[in-house]
Amino acid sequence: xxxxxxxxxxxxxxxxxxxxxxxxxxxxxxxxxxxxxxxxxxxxxxxxxxxxxxxxxxxxxxxxxxxxxxxxxxxxxxxxxxxxxxxxxxxxxxxxxxxxxxxxxxxxxxxxxxxxxxxxxxxxxxxxxxxxxxxxxxxxxxxxxxxxxxxx
Amino acid sequence: xxxxxxxxxxxxxxxxxxxxxxxxxxxxxxxxxxxxxxxxxxxxxxxxxxxxxxxxxxxxxxxxxxxxxxxxxxxxxxxxxxxxxxxxxxxxxxxxxxxxxxxxxxxxxxxxxxxxxxxxxxxxxxxxxxxxxxxxxxxxxxxxxxxxxxxx
Amino acid sequence: xxxxxxxxxxxxxxxxxxxxxxxxxxxxxxxxxxxxxxxxxxxxxxxxxxxxxxxxxxxxxxxxxxxxxxxxxxxxxxxxxxxxxxxxxxxxxxxxxxxxxxxxxxxxxxxxxxxxx
Amino acid sequence: xxxxxxxxxxxxxxxxxxxxxxxxxxxxxxxxxxxxxxxxxxxxxxxxxxxxxxxxxxxxxxxxxxxxxxxxxxxxxxxxxxxxxxxxxxxxxxxxxxxxxxxxxxxxxxxxxxxxx
Ligand SMILES: Nc1ncnc2c1ncn2[C@@H]1O[C@H](COP(=O)(O)OP(=O)(O)O)[C@@H](O)[C@H]1O
Ligand SMILES: Nc1ncnc2c1ncn2[C@@H]1O[C@H](COP(=O)(O)OP(=O)(O)O)[C@@H](O)[C@H]1O
Numbered sequence: 205x206x207x208x209x210x211x212x213x214x215x216x217x218x219x220x221x222x223x224x225x226x227x228x229x230x231x232x233x234x235x236x237x238x239x240x241x242x243x244x245x246x247x248x249x250x251x252x253x254x255x256x257x258x259x260x261x262x263x264x265x266x267x268x269x270x271x272x273x274x275x276x277x278x279x280x281x282x283x284x285x286x287x288x289x290x291x292x293x294x295x296x297x298x299x300x301x302x303x304x305x306x307x308x309x310x311x312x313x314x315x316x317x318x319x320x321x322x323x324x325x326x327x328x329x330x331x332x333x334x335x336x337x338x339x340x341x342x343x344x345x346x347x348x349x350x351x352x353x354x355x356x
Numbered sequence: 357x358x359x360x361x362x363x364x365x366x367x368x369x370x371x372x373x374x375x376x377x378x379x380x381x382x383x384x385x386x387x388x389x390x391x392x393x394x395x396x397x398x399x400x401x402x403x404x405x406x407x408x409x410x411x412x413x414x415x416x417x418x419x420x421x422x423x424x425x426x427x428x429x430x431x432x433x434x435x436x437x438x439x440x441x442x443x444x445x446x447x448x449x450x451x452x453x454x455x456x457x458x459x460x461x462x463x464x465x466x467x468x469x470x471x472x473x474x475x476x477x478x479x480x481x482x483x484x485x486x487x488x489x490x491x492x493x494x495x496x497x498x499x500x501x502x503x504x505x506x507x508x
Numbered sequence: 509x510x511x512x513x514x515x516x517x518x519x520x521x522x523x524x525x526x527x528x529x530x531x532x533x534x535x536x537x538x539x540x541x542x543x544x545x546x547x548x549x550x551x552x553x554x555x556x557x558x559x560x561x562x563x564x565x566x567x568x569x570x571x572x573x574x575x576x577x578x579x580x581x582x583x584x585x586x587x588x589x590x591x592x593x594x595x596x597x598x599x600x601x602x603x604x605x606x607x608x609x610x611x612x613x614x615x616x617x618x619x620x621x622x623x624x625x
Numbered sequence: 626x627x628x629x630x631x632x633x634x635x636x637x638x639x640x641x642x643x644x645x646x647x648x649x650x651x652x653x654x655x656x657x658x659x660x661x662x663x664x665x666x667x668x669x670x671x672x673x674x675x676x677x678x679x680x681x682x683x684x685x686x687x688x689x690x691x692x693x694x695x696x697x698x699x700x701x702x703x704x705x706x707x708x709x710x711x712x713x714x715x716x717x718x719x720x721x722x723x724x725x726x727x728x729x730x731x732x733x734x735x736x737x738x739x740x741x742x
Contacts, residue, residue: 213369213378220363221533222389225510226382230367233381237374246563246594253565257532304602312539314569316602323601373650377627398680398711405682409649456719464656466686468719475718 208280211237219260219270219289227274228252234276235283240346247324248285248344254317255287255340261308263291263338281346288339294332301330360432363389371412371422371441379426380404386428387435392498399476400437400496406469407439407492413460415443415490433498442489449482510534515545520552521621523614527560532567539571543578552584553621557614559590568595569602576608589617627651630658637669638738640731644677649684656688660695669701670738674731676707685712686719693725706734 213234217223228249235248256272264270273288294300300307301322306315321328327343365386369375380401387400408424416422425440446452452459453474458467473480479495511534512527522545530538545551554575558564572588579586589611591599599605611617628651629644639662647655662668671692675681689705696703706728708716716722728734 211370211372211374213367213375215365215367215382217365217386218363221531221536223363223365223386224531224533225529226365226386226389229385230378230382233385234369234375234378237378243594249563250565250594250598253531253563253567257565257567261532312535312570312574314566314573314602316566316569316598319601320566320598373648373653376648376650377646395711401680402682402711402715405648405680405684409682409684413649464652464687464691466683466690466719468683468686468715471718472683472715 209238209278210280211278213276215274215276217272218268219264219266219272219291220268221257221260221266223272224253224256224260227256227272231274231276231285235278235346238278238281238283238346244344244346248283251321251324251342252285252287254320255285255342258317258340259287259289259291259338261311261313262294263289265292281348283344283346285342286339287342288337290337293334293336293338294330295334297330297332361390361430362432363430365428367426367428369424370420371416371418371424371443372420373409373412373418375424376405376408376412379408379424383426383428383437387430387498390430390433390435390498391501393501396496396498400435403473403476403494404437404439406472407437407494410469410492411439411441411443411490413463413465414446415441417444433500435496435498437494438491439494440489440491445486445488445490446482446484447486449484453482511537513538513541515541517545517548517551518618520550521555521618522546522551522553523555523557523618525557525560529563530561530568530571531563531565535567535571539574542575546575546578546582552582554579554584554586555614555617555621556586556588557590557617558588558592558595559614561592561595564595564598566598566602569598569604572604572608585621587611587617587620589614628654630655632658632662634662634665634668635735637667638672638735639663639668639670640672640674640735642674642677646680647678647685647688648680648682652684652688656691659692663692663695663699669699671696671701671703672731672734672738673703673705674707674734675705675709675712676731678709678712681712681715683715683719686715686721689721689725702738704728704734704737706731 231252259272275286277284301318303319304315306313325342325344329341332338383404411424427438429436453470455471456467458465477494477496481493484490510529514525587609627646631642693703704726
């Protein structure tokens with residue numbers, strides 16, 4: 205039996221909005237070794253964007269000193285992405301998960317971040333402590349491609 | 357006076373050859389906020405690829421347990437990329453820098469890695485200690501684009 | 509550049525074409541430019557053409573809903589056109605199509621605002 | 626996929642077209658495929674067409690030099706064609722053109738191996 209392919213990467217950067225696109229491209233570039241479908245890749249880019257944006261806006265309230273960590277793990281065709289901030293934390297996680305709920309309507313937030321994460325990923329776990337920060341854990345089983353390429 | 361734009365990112369991953377392309381794409385994605393020229397971006401991708409490949413092949417002799425760190429800093433239009441491994445280290449740095457010198461000709465290495473880094477970057481610093489590892493520090497002043505975009 | 513925004517006015521309809529990636533970072537620019545245009549008194553309606561929008565997350569939904577509110581308050585109509593499938597999925601999820609009509613192409617979206625294109 | 630390799634034989638010339646990114650990771654595959662092809666006794670010469678090669682670092686130089694040695698030892702000729710500017714710069718730096726002739730297009734590169742294309 206072929207051993208399961210495993211790999212990981214960790215990423216750390218400041219809570220600046222210009223790093224949102226960097227974060228999703230970096231995670232997508234790391235996962236491209238699995239030769240994922242375009243659909244899976246777009247889904248993952250979107251959820252990474254959601255979680256990182258939340259850390260920038262809600263976790264650190266746009267204080268660029270804040271640090272965001274992303275850990276991505278590959279285990280066979282299962283991927284796990286963990287986004288961590290050391291910001292304000294979430295008071296009521298159940299409320300936060302509600303579609304359209306946002307604590308910052310004045311910033312034109314749609315309140316759809318967690319709903320999109322839950323729709324696009326197989327598992328969404330939220331670990332948060334007020335005043336200490338938030339970790340979002342996202343798990344997805346990738347769709348196998350019809351044909352895997354020899355070299356990727 | 358406009359304050360100088362600063363930003364950083366840190367990246368950490370295993371010494372596996374499939375992470376070479378990930379590393380160069382991640383650094384390029386991070387630097388794209390500076391709206392660099394295609395030429396500068398290609399140069400930087402190439403030197404990151406050289407340094408990461410060296411850590412995989414020479415630093416860890418392809419042991420995938422090895423960990424590689426990349427730190428990228430932006431200060432205005434100056435960028436600094438630091439690639440670190442905790443591998444074997446370099447015995448003679450002066451010899452290693454020689455064009456065409458390679459300690460692994462049997463692996464079809466060309467011995468051009470450091471020469472390319474020196475040609476493509478403004479500064480190349482090598483810090484290495486036998487048995488402890490190697491850090492390559494690469495600095496480049498980016499070419500200003502004729503026109504900077506409003507949003508990037 | 510991550511997002512390029514192109515605005516043109518035809519009669520009392522403002523047409524905004526988005527090209528690139530719409531996220532929290534680029535949303536600020538889109539909001540600012542469209543709001544400025546909506547301040548012109550001859551503009552009543554808004555059409556968003558998303559044909560070249562390659563990426564959008566929920567920050568994009570926020571900007572769209574924000575403009576929808578503004579245009580509706582002014583008594584205008586807002587429509588959207590040429591939405592790519594992944595972005596359509598997110599819009600679907602949020603219930604956006606309950607309030608906003610989507611069209612295949614720009615001229616239908618402009619016509620739907622009540623003006624001949 | 627990061628690198629696609631397409632090989633064809635015309636008379637005693639092996640033509641290898643590289644598409645994508647040639648680095649240490651993908652070099653192993655290129656080496657293996659070309660070596661296997663060179664084992665066929667009717668192959669004498671080698672042409673590398675790099676028209677679609679988008680990225681190459683010094684690991685690519687290593688593979689090219691390795692094949693050059695092999696082909697020369699067999700008494701054959703090796704040429705290269707359609708090299709993109711950034712890759713040409715790296716080749717220039719390494720002195721590769723002192724031993725390897727570069728051509729604008731594949732048919733000239735094949736002809737230079739001493740066979741009519
Ligand atoms: N990293 C975080 N730190 C603190 N609060 C958060 C974080 N992520 C989400 N939240 C809270 O959860 C709410 C819902 O999040 P979400 O569904 O993404 O909607 P939105 O970001 O549009 O407000 C946010 O309004 C915020 O109150
Ligand atoms: N990270 C590293 N760890 C240990 N040795 C290294 C490292 N990077 C480079 N070296 C040494 O320096 C030499 C020259 O490196 P380089 O110019 O990149 O050529 P090449 O990688 O083709 O051998 C290598 O052959 C190796 O002996």
